[in-house]
Amino acid sequence: MSNAREIPVRNGNRKMSVSNSFDPSLSFSTSPGAVRSPTASHANPAAAAAKQLKPFHTGDIKVLLLENVNKIGQTMLKEQGYQVEALKSSLPEEQLIEKIKDVHVIGIRSKTKLSEKVLKHAKNLFVIGCFCIGTNQVDLKYAAGAGIAVFNSPFSNSRSVAELVIAEIVVLARQLGDRSNEMHAGVWNKVSAGCWEIRGKTLGIVGYGHIGNQLSVLAEMMGMKVIYYDVINLMSMGTAQQVTSLDALLQGADFVTLHVPELPETKNMIGAAQFELMKEGSYLINASRGSVVDIPALINASRSGKIAGAALDVYPNEPAGNGDYFQNDLNRWAEDLRSLKNVILTPHIGGSTEEAQTAIGIEVADALTRYVNEGTTQGAVNVPEVALRSLTADEPNHVRVIFIHHNVPGVLKRVNDILGDHNVDKQMTDSRGDIAYLMADISNVNVNEIKDLYQSLEELSSRIRTRVLY
Numbered sequence: 001m002s003n004a005r006e007i008p009v010r011n012g013n014r015k016m017s018v019s020n021s022f023d024p025s026l027s028f029s030t031s032p033g034a035v036r037s038p039t040a041s042h043a044n045p046a047a048a049a050a051k052q053l054k055p056f057h058t059g060d061i062k063v064l065l066l067e068n069v070n071k072i073g074q075t076m077l078k079e080q081g082y083q084v085e086a087l088k089s090s091l092p093e094e095q096l097i098e099k100i101k102d103v104h105v106i107g108i109r110s111k112t113k114l115s116e117k118v119l120k121h122a123k124n125l126f127v128i129g130c131f132c133i134g135t136n137q138v139d140l141k142y143a144a145g146a147g148i149a150v151f152n153s154p155f156s157n158s159r160s161v162a163e164l165v166i167a168e169i170v171v172l173a174r175q176l177g178d179r180s181n182e183m184h185a186g187v188w189n190k191v192s193a194g195c196w197e198i199r200g201k202t203l204g205i206v207g208y209g210h211i212g213n214q215l216s217v218l219a220e221m222m223g224m225k226v227i228y229y230d231v232i233n234l235m236s237m238g239t240a241q242q243v244t245s246l247d248a249l250l251q252g253a254d255f256v257t258l259h260v261p262e263l264p265e266t267k268n269m270i271g272a273a274q275f276e277l278m279k280e281g282s283y284l285i286n287a288s289r290g291s292v293v294d295i296p297a298l299i300n301a302s303r304s305g306k307i308a309g310a311a312l313d314v315y316p317n318e319p320a321g322n323g324d325y326f327q328n329d330l331n332r333w334a335e336d337l338r339s340l341k342n343v344i345l346t347p348h349i350g351g352s353t354e355e356a357q358t359a360i361g362i363e364v365a366d367a368l369t370r371y372v373n374e375g376t377t378q379g380a381v382n383v384p385e386v387a388l389r390s391l392t393a394d395e396p397n398h399v400r401v402i403f404i405h406h407n408v409p410g411v412l413k414r415v416n417d418i419l420g421d422h423n424v425d426k427q428m429t430d431s432r433g434d435i436a437y438l439m440a441d442i443s444n445v446n447v448n449e450i451k452d453l454y455q456s457l458e459e460l461s462s463r464i465r466t467r468v469l470y
Contacts, residue, residue, distance in 0.1 A: 060083075061080070061081070061082040061083060061104050061105065061372060062082070062083045062085075062102055062103045062104050062105070062124070063077050063082045063083065063084045063085070063103065063104070063105040063106070063107065063368075064085050064087075064099060064100065064103040064105070064106045064107070065077075065084060065085065065086040065087065065106075065107040065108075066087050066089070066090050066091060066106070066107065066108050066109070066111075066112050067087075067088070067089060067090050067108060067109035067110075067111055067112060067131075068086075068087075068088045068089070068109075069086060069107050069109070069131050069361060070131065070357040070358055070360060070361030070362075071361070072358055072361045072362055072365075073107070073131065073360070073361025073362060073364060073365035074086050074361070074365075076361075076362065076365040076366065076369065077105075077107075077365050077368065077369065080369055080372075080373070082105070082372075089111075089320065089321040090108070090109075090111040090112040090320045090321065091112070092320075093113070093115075093117070093118065096112065096118055097117075097118055097121045100118060100119075100121060100122045100125065101121055101122065101123060101124075102123075102124055103122070103124060103125060104124050104125060104126055104127070104372075105125070105126075105127050105128075105129065105368055105372065106122075106125060106127075106128050106129070107128075107129040107130075107131055107364065107365075107368070108128070108129070108130060108131065108137065108138075109130070109131050109132045110132050110134060110137060110318075110348065111137070111318065111319075111320050111321075112137060113137050114128060114137065114138045114139060114143070115139050116139045116142040119139060119142055119143060119146060119148065122148075125148055126147060126148055126149070126465065126467075127148060127149045127150075127151070127368055127371050127372065128143060128148060128149070128150045128151070129150075129151050129152075129364040129365070129367065129368045130150065130151065130152040130153070130364070131152075131153065131357075131360050131361060131364045132152065132153065132157075132351065132360065133152060133153065133154055133155075133157060133351065134152070134261070134262070134289070135150060135152050135381050135382075136261075136262045136289070138150055140381065140382040141382070143382055144382040144383050144432075144433075144434075144435045145434070145435070145464065146464070146465075147404040147464040147465025149371055149377055149380045149382065149383045150380060150381050150382045150383075151364055151367040151368060151371070151379055151380055151381065152364065152379075152381055153359070153360040153363045153364050154210070155210045156351075156356055156359035156360045156363050157350065157351030157353070157356035157357075157359070157360060158210040158211045158213075158214055159214055159355075159356070160350065160351050160352070160353040160355065160356040161211045161215075161259075161287050161350040161351055162211055162214040162215040162218055163218070164287060164313070164346075164349070164350050165211075165215055165257050165285055165287055165311075166215070166218050166219065166222070168285055168311035168344055169198055169203070169219075169224075169255055169257075169283070169285070170198060171311075171344060172255075172283045172285075172308070172309040172310075172311060172342060172344065173195065173196045173197070173198050173201075173283070174195045174196070175191075175194065175195055175309070175342050177342065177343075177344050178341055178342055194281075194308060198222060198223070198224055198255075199222065199223035199224070200223060200224070200225070201224055201225070201254040201255060202224065202225045202226070202227060202252060202253050202254045202255070203215075203216075203219045203224045203225070203226050203227070203253060203254070203255045203257065204227050204228065204229070204243075204249040204250065204252065204253025204255065204256045204257070205226065205227070205228040205229075205240075205257055205259065206228070206229050206230075206246065206249060206256065206257065206258045206259065206260060206269075207229075207230060207258065207259035207260040207261075207288065208228040208229075208230040208234045208236075208242070208259075209230075209259060211259045211287075212228060212230075212259045213237050215257065215259070216228065216236070216237045216238065216240045217237050217238060220237075220238045220239065220240070224255075225239075226238070226239070226240035226241070227240065227241050227242070227243050227249055227252055227253060228240055228241075228242055228243070228249070229242070229243050229244075229245065229246050229248070229249040230242065246269070246274070247274075247277055250274055250277040250278045251277050251278070251279070252279075253278075253279070253282065254279060254282050254283065255282065255283045255284075255285065256270075256278065256282065256283070256284050256285065257284075257285040257286075257287070258270065258284075258285065258286045258287070258288045258292055258293070259287065259288050260288050260289070260292060261288070261289065262288075262289035262291055262292070266289070266291070266292050267291050267292070268291070268292070268293070268294040269292055269293075270284065270286075270292060270293045270294065270297075270298075271293075271294035271297045272294065272297040272300070272301075275297055275298070275300075275301040275306055275307065276306070278301075278306065278307060280305075280306065281305070281307070281308040282307055282308065283307060283308055283309045283310060283311075284298065284307055284310045284311075285310070285311045285312075286310075286311070286312050286313065286314060287311075287313040287314065287350040288314065289314055290314040290315040290316040290317070290318065291316055292314075293312070295312075295315075295316070295331070295333050295337060296333055298310060298337075299333060299336050299337060299340065302340045302341075302343060303340070308342060309341075309342035309343060309344075310340075310342075310343050310344070311343070311344035311345075311346070312337075312343070312344070312345055312346070313346045313347075313348055313349060313350045314348055314350075315331060315348075316331060317330050317331050318330075318347075318348055322347075326338070326345075326347075367379050367380075373469075374390065374400070374469070375388075375400060375402040375439055375467060375469060376388075377437060382432075382435075383404070383432060383435055383437055384429075384430035384431055384432040384435065384436065384437040385430065386428050386429065386430050386437045386438075386439050387428075387439075388400070388426050388428055388439050388441060389426070391441060395443065397443060397444055397445055397446075398425070398441055398442065398443045398445065398470070399441070399442050399445045399450060399453070399468060399469070399470045400439065400440070400441050400468070400469040400470070401419065401438075401439070401440045401441075401442065401453070401457070401466075401467075401468055402437075402438070402439055402465075402466070402467040402468075402469070403415055403437075403438040403440075403457055403463070403465075403466055403467075404435065404436070404437055404438075404463075404464040404465040404466075405435075405436050405438070405460070405462040405463055405464055406434060406435070406436070406462045406464060407431040407433070407434050407435060407436040408462055411436065411460070411462045412429065412438070414460055414462075415438060415440075415457065415460070418453065418456045418457060419440060419442055419453075422442040422443070422444065422445055422449075422453075423442060423443045423444055424440055424441070424442050425441045425442065425443050426439075426440065426441040427439070427440040427441075428440075435464070445470075447470075450468060450470065453468065454466060454468045
C-alpha cells in the first residue's frame, strides 16, 4: 500500500513544493503504525484502531534540529520516517536563512532566533518546535500569519529549575562559591561571618507559576517562610502567602527569586529603585529571563553591600555556543559582574538536566508529530488549539481538511460551500485574534476529487494555508 500523502501547497504566490506532485492513480492507504488519538478519551474503547494520517511520503518531510536537541526527541522524529538533520549548535542568521529554505519542520532551543527576516525565507516551513519553555526567540505573530504553528514545552523542566534555585539559596547563604574558589586557589579561609542557615528565612517568589509552585513546596520543606507576588490571584501551596505588590515582597524577603516571562512589563523590573527596597544583606536570584534585571544596578547594589549575594542563570545577551565568550564585547558589564564576591554565574542551565531534556524532547517531538500527521494544534502557542478524534482504519475513503485563514466574516460559509458536495463527518473551528483554524473530516471522497477540493480552498482570498491529509 502507498503511504498517505498531502497535496502540494503554496505560500502566497510562491508554490511550495513540499511533496511529490499529486498523482490521481494513488490509492487511499492506512498505516499499521497508528498512534493514539489526542482526543482518544472521547472515543469508544471498542472502536477500530486509529489510522495515522501522514501528509505525504514521510521520507519527504525534512526536519532541522538545532542546539543539540535531546536524542530521544530526535529518535521519535526519525521513527516517523522523516529526514532529520541534527546540529549541536545554533546558526548565524545568514547560515540559518540558507538552511531553513527547504525544511518543513524546525526544532530549536533558546539561542536560535527565528525572526520575520528568517521566516520569510522558509518557503516550506509549517511548524516550529521550541525544545524549551520560552518562545520569545520566535516571531510568533509573523509565524501565525504565515500559517506556521509553534509548540513548546512549558512545564517539563520546572522541577530542574526549582532544584537549582534551592541549591543557589544554600550556596549563597553559606558563601560556598567564594570558599570553593579560594580553596582552588590554595587559600584556606574558614569563616562564619555573614553565613546563615536558611531555616526561618523568608523566600519571596516573583511569579507563582509552575516553577514558583514547586519552589514554594521545596523551600517550606527546608523550613523557610514563603511569600509570593503574581499579577493574578493564585491559590498558595502549603502555608505560602500572596502579597499585594512587588514592593511588599521586596521589603519582606531575605531571598528574592524571579520566575516571570519576558514581556515589556517585566523589562528591568528589578532596578536601582527595587534594590533600594530590598532588605539590607538580602539576596537576588534570577532564573527567568535576562532582561528582567538591570545588571549595572545589581553590580552597584552588590558593591555597596545592599545585597549580600546574587545568582544569575540568564543574561540580556547570551553566546550562541559554548566557549570563552562571556566578555565585555557581549555585555559591556560582564567583567565587572564576574569580579563580584558571592555572586553565582551559570550559563543558562536551569533546565539542563537529563530528566528535563528527555521530558522536553518527548513532549515537543510528540506535538510536532501530531501536527504533521494529524493537524492537531493542542498545545500550540500562536494558533488556535483544535483537535478532532483520529480517523479509524475502517474509514479508508476519508480526507482531513485543514484550513488556516484570516478571521474575517463569511469564510465558514464559503468553506462549507466547497465541502458541501461531500459528507462532513466532523468539523471544528476556532479563532485566535486575526487567525482562525478549521479542521474537517469528509467521507466518501474519490481520489480524483481531492485536487479540485484543494484548489477551491486555495483560491479563497482569506486563505493562509491549506493542508489536505489522507
